[in-house]
Amino acid sequence: MASTDVALHEGTDGSSGREPVVNDFSIQVATVNGSGSQSANTVLLRTIFQMGVPVSGKNLFPSNIAGLPTWYTIRASKHGYIARKKEIDFLVAMNPETAREDVVSLEAGAVVLYDEPLNLGSLREDLTFYSIPYDKIVAQVCPEAKLRKLVKNMIYVGVVARLLDLDMTEVEKAIRKQFARKQKAADLNWNAAKAGYDYAVASLRKRDPFRVERMNKTAGKIIVDGNSAAAMGCMFAGVTVVTWYPITPSSSLVETLIDYMKAYRIGPDGKATFAIVQAEDELAAIGMVIGAGWAGARSMTATAGPGISLMAEFVGLGYYVEIPGVIWDIQRVGPSTGMPTRTSQGDILSVALLSHGDTKHVMLIPSSVGECFSMASEAFNLAEQLQTPVFVMSDLDLGMNNWMSDPFEYPEEPIHRGKVLSKEDLERLGGFARYKDVDGDGVGYRTLPGTEHPLAAYFARGSGHNERSGYSERPDDYVNNMDRLARKFEFARTAVPKPEAVADNGNAIGIIGYGTSHWALDESLDQLKRERGIDCDYLRLRAYPFTTEVHEFIKCHDRVYIVDQNRDAQMLQLLKLDLPTEETGKLRSVRHYNGLPIDARSITDAIAAQEGK
Amino acid sequence: MASTPAPQPQPKMNRLGLAVLDYRGGKTTLCAGCGHNAISERIIDAFYEMGVQPERVAKLSGIGCSSKSPAYFMSRSHSFNSVHGRMPSVATGAVLANQRLIALGVSGDGDTASIGIGQFIHLMRRNLPIIYIIEDNGVYGLTKGQFSATADVGSKLKTGVINELPPIDTCSLAIELGATFVARSFSGDKRQLHSILKAAIAHRGTVMVDVISPCVTFNDHEGSTKSYKYMKDHEEPLQDVNFVPAFEDIAVDYDPGTSVNITMHDGSQLRLRKLEEDYDPTNRIEAVKRLSLAHEAEEALTGVFYINTEKPNFADMLNMTDVPLATLPEERVRPSRKVLEECMEELR
Structure with a gap:
């Protein structure tokens, strides 16, 4: 039986007999990693967004460069729900490897758009199937054979646009934005989308209830991923030293930061107000953060679980020597290598207590891209005010997926450098004791290397030390110091963002x-x-x-x-x-x-x- | 009876008006006779004589006997005794934060060649402006006498255990990887070490000095190749090392036939009187080859093996603004509201 005959009762509006489902469904695109579907999916997402409908996109991808299955889920929700929706309403099946399983796992009433040769239409009777001859359509719009694999994806954008009532002028706008710097690619893709749309107009009869209608719930909003938001946040937080070792899913945070810093943090002298270093491993990345923090820079790194494990020793040093630094943990699935491209909140306990001995660390936990931006400034201020490493616990879902958001607000809080003594301070005070609790908040005063005063220097050490940072194994010195650190953590309790x-x-x-x-x-x-x-x-x-x-x-x-x-x-x-x-x-x-x-x-x-x- | 009191002898001052006392540190807790103490003395003398403001120096170390020693010199300089084998990354961060600092790293053979070999390699590769000293005794002191990775084949522990694994030559490695001033010396060779350290202060790039520094407690016996006796009997200097700082009269003649003269960044002169015909310390390949030959012949070769004053260092490559990143004011590190508006517009 041909798939197109599996129609449910046809309604008077020419669609299904079911009640129309408007602005409340999820689309899943099943493709192969490396096939270039990401652009097509972003165009779909943006089109719905531009039509004023709250939308979210989740990329479920393998730890692989090309060839393994990938799913992209777009959820449109008039209620503004942007979490992942478990049930898929509209499947775009492009991947022969997973097509059958993808179709079998759908709930009754879902829609399947599939590549004609996959011949899925006879798999189930309780779904609506549309068969698309992608290869025939793409051959007409893309003479260059080697580009067809990529352009093919834009055909389903056109078909989906027709079936869901998406506004083609918005589709074009989204395509032009996606290929902003590549006019030729934009034209090619737009033609492909149009060809898909035209095919649907000519050959498909609407038999499902899903539709998009214009709303006004996205006006003024932005779409961005959490890692880009964090990168922007760090730039506006005044970060000066960034060190990193590539690891999924945190790499894009620093890579985006590099772009932003190059664009906006080169001074009028043509020189950089920052240093970004790709380190040899996470041990070195955090070591550089600690060294830079000790010497007075606003320093940070970004990593994920395996990097956190490697950084444990240095983080303990940062805690005990009391050095500021910001560490972004874009959490992925552990233990061990785990599933590098899947999301989790699996590092909470290990980060809270990271490193040997009695250690406790401040963690900020963003829920949104807006908080990825704003918590960057908060994290740097806290790190310097508390003189300790501060973690920002994002995750893959937040960091790598696109989220709709209100535009970010400019940080109103000034940059706080914490208790740092200048040479004038030292002159006035006649010296200082690095680890003395002068103010009762557990936070001592520090000096930076290079401060031009004979009394500025102190000997920072990870070994036992007294208030003056002298080497000490005395029981009372040790207890005093650890108790003060505990007091500092109590002070942190009053300083961190409230729930x-x-x-x-x-x-x-x-x-x-x-x-x-x-x-x-x-x-x-x-x-x-x-x-x-x-x-x-x-x-x-x-x-x-x-x-x-x-x-x-x-x-x-x-x-x-x-x-x-x-x-x-x-x-x-x-x-x-x-x-x-x-x-x-x-x-x-x-x-x-x-x-x-x-x-x-x-x-x-x-x-x-x-x-x- | 009128008398003029005898004038108090004034301490000698350097060009900054500081006395050698201003470069001293705390009392050493290392063993009496430890080579590391002699190195600390040479460091004090070199920085004093070069007239370096101690507050401009950042001392960095890892873990081990060697890494404790920064507490015993230059108390007016900030110091960071960090974690085992990872001082290079801490030093890198510090230099990025404040490129005006003179970074002085002190490490040991365990801290560098075993646990720290990865970070050591990448430090050399970056040519970070730093003076990196290995206080090399071929043995772990603080954990009581295990072999390190610089111990020579056939070298014997006190317990009679013989080392069968080949040593890592930190100088060869440093040259191959990109360090721009590589030397080996001996803590007992006061004159040579002193000159090398002064030249090191004038260099802009990674200076890697491996200083054989006998451990009197665990590795100074018969059968050790890192003992005082062995070094006194076997040290073979490649050159006679002399250094003339820029602020001294440098118009002293030298004979190009018998000396190699290197002009440093600040105009000071490193003069290497050749003890070997035709050795060219600016030739990387030759330097590595000479070190290999020294291993074959079991020579304890010392001297300046390689120097390159042209290669840009890591700080240069990063094109950082002249004000240290650590002290940039808010208006230079937080872009304007307009910039945020621009970023937001792109995401709409």
């Missing part, structure tokens, strides 16, 4: 989430209420150490679900270390750790099950 009380309506059930889980939680809160009658409050963590608001929130609720994107409920464990024992019994866990971005449905089901509903 966001997303919903606080006096319900008995509380949820605590953080990072990218926020977007699924935002949606799950509505699902729990609407579908299961469960009302929950929700607190979004933004930093470690936990501020008093976190303790208060737990105190005020009977049961508190901690949502973690890792197997071992790492944030829950970290909370347990901090909470009085009578509170720890309240904590329940929701965990998601299959490498895919967390979705609302999984959270809703998990909480409902534990609530017996």
Whole structure:
């Protein structure tokens, strides 16, 4: 039976008999890595965005350069939900390797657009199939055979545009933006999209309910990935020394930063107000951060789990010698090499306590691209004010996927360099003790190498030291120093970003989430209420150490679900270390750790099950 | 009775008006007779005589006996005793933050040639402006006498264990990888080490000096090739090293037939009186070859093996603005609101 005959009952509008589904569905494009589909997918995403419909895009890709399966999911949501949606409504099947499995796993009622030779139409009877002869269409618009593989993708953009009612003028605009500097490529791709559109007009009868209608929910908004946002944030935070070792999924953060710095941080003298060094490994990258921080630069590196493991020793040095530095951890799936191109929140515990001995580290946890931008400035200020390494815990989902956002706000907070003594200060004070708690906040005063005063120097050392930074193995010196460091961490508790009380309506059930889980939680809160009658409050963590608001929130609720994107409920464990024992019994866990971005449905089901509903 | 008090003897001053005392450090805690203490003395003398403001110097070290020694010289300089084998990266960061600093790295043979070989290699490759001294005794001191990777084949531990693995020649490596001033000396050769260190201060690029520095406790016995006795009997200087700083009268004659004269960046002169015919210290390939031959012949060759005053260093290559990055004011490191607006516009 031909696929086109599998139509459901035809409605009077010439489409399916089902109620139209407008601006609320997900499209998945299944392709092969390296086939150039990324441009086509971005064009689809941007087109929907330009039509004013809230949209998000998730790239599920393999750790491979070319040849392995890749899926790109675009979600349009009139409600503004931008988390990953578990169910796929509209599949564009381009990859022969996965096509059958992709089709089999769809829920009834979904749509499949497939490359004609794949012959998928007879696989199921409860789906709507459209068959497209891509090779025939592409041959007409692309005379150059070797480009056809790439241009082929733009054909499905045209077909999808027709089927979903996308505005072709917006498609053209998106294509021209995508190929901004390449006029020829833009023309070629635009022609391909048009050919796809024309084919659909001539040969396809609309038999599915999915449609896009213009809205006005994206006016003024931007689309950007978290790593680019972080890069921008670091530039505006005044970073001066950047060291890195390439590792997925953090490389694009520094690569984008390089572009921004070259564009905006070369002075009128033609010279750079920064240094960026690709180090020989993560050990060297963090060593350079520490050296630069010691000598007074705003220094940073970006890495992922395996890099974090390698940096452990130096981070302990930074903690103990008290040197500022910012480390971006774009978390991916571990342990070991794990799944480098899949997302997770698996480094929370190891980063919080990274390195041997008693160490604790400040972590900022962005949920959005906006926070990737703003937390960059906060992280650098905190690092210098607290004189300690500060981590920003992003993840692959946030860092490498495109997110819709309000434009970023210019950092209002000035750059704070912390307690640094100048030669005039030293002259006035007649000297200083590097590790003396003068102000009661646990943070001592430091001097920078090169300060022209005979009393400026101190001997920084990772070995035991007293208040004057002299070598010491005396029990009282050691205890004094460690207690002061603990005091400093308590001070950090008052200085880090406070959590966001997303919903606080006096319900008995509380949820605590953080990072990218926020977007699924935002949606799950509505699902729990609407579908299961469960009302929950929700607190979004933004930093470690936990501020008093976190303790208060737990105190005020009977049961508190901690949502973690890792197997071992790492944030829950970290909370347990901090909470009085009578509170720890309240904590329940929701965990998601299959490498895919967390979705609302999984959270809703998990909480409902534990609530017996 | 009127009398004029006898004038107090004034301490000698350098060109900055500082006394040698201003270059001293804390009391050493290393063993009496340790070669490292003699090296500290040479460092003090060299910086004093060159008239370097101690506050401009950043001392950096890793872990080990050698790495403790920065505490024993130049207390007016900032110092960072970091982690084992990773001083090169810390030094690199410090130099990037403030390229006006004179970086002085002190490492050992374990800290450099074993745990630190990776960072050492990349430091040499970058030609970072730094003076990198290896206090090389062929043995781990702080952990009580295990062989290091610079121990010679056939060299014997106190316990009788004989080293069978070939040594890493840090000088050959440094030359091959791109360091621009490479020398070997002996802590007991006061004159040579002194001249090399003064020339090192005048150089802009990586200076790598491997100083054989006997460990009196664990590696100074019969059968060691890094003992005082062995070095006194076997040291073969390649040249007679002399250094004339730019601020001294440099119009002293030299004979091009018997000396190689190198003009440093600041105009000072490194004069190498040839003890071997035709050795050219600006020829990289020849330098590596000569070191290989020395190994074959079991010679303890010292001297300036290689120098290149032309090659740009790492700081030059990064084209950093003249003000140290560490002290750039906010208006130079935070772009304007207009720039943010421009960035946002691109993403709409």
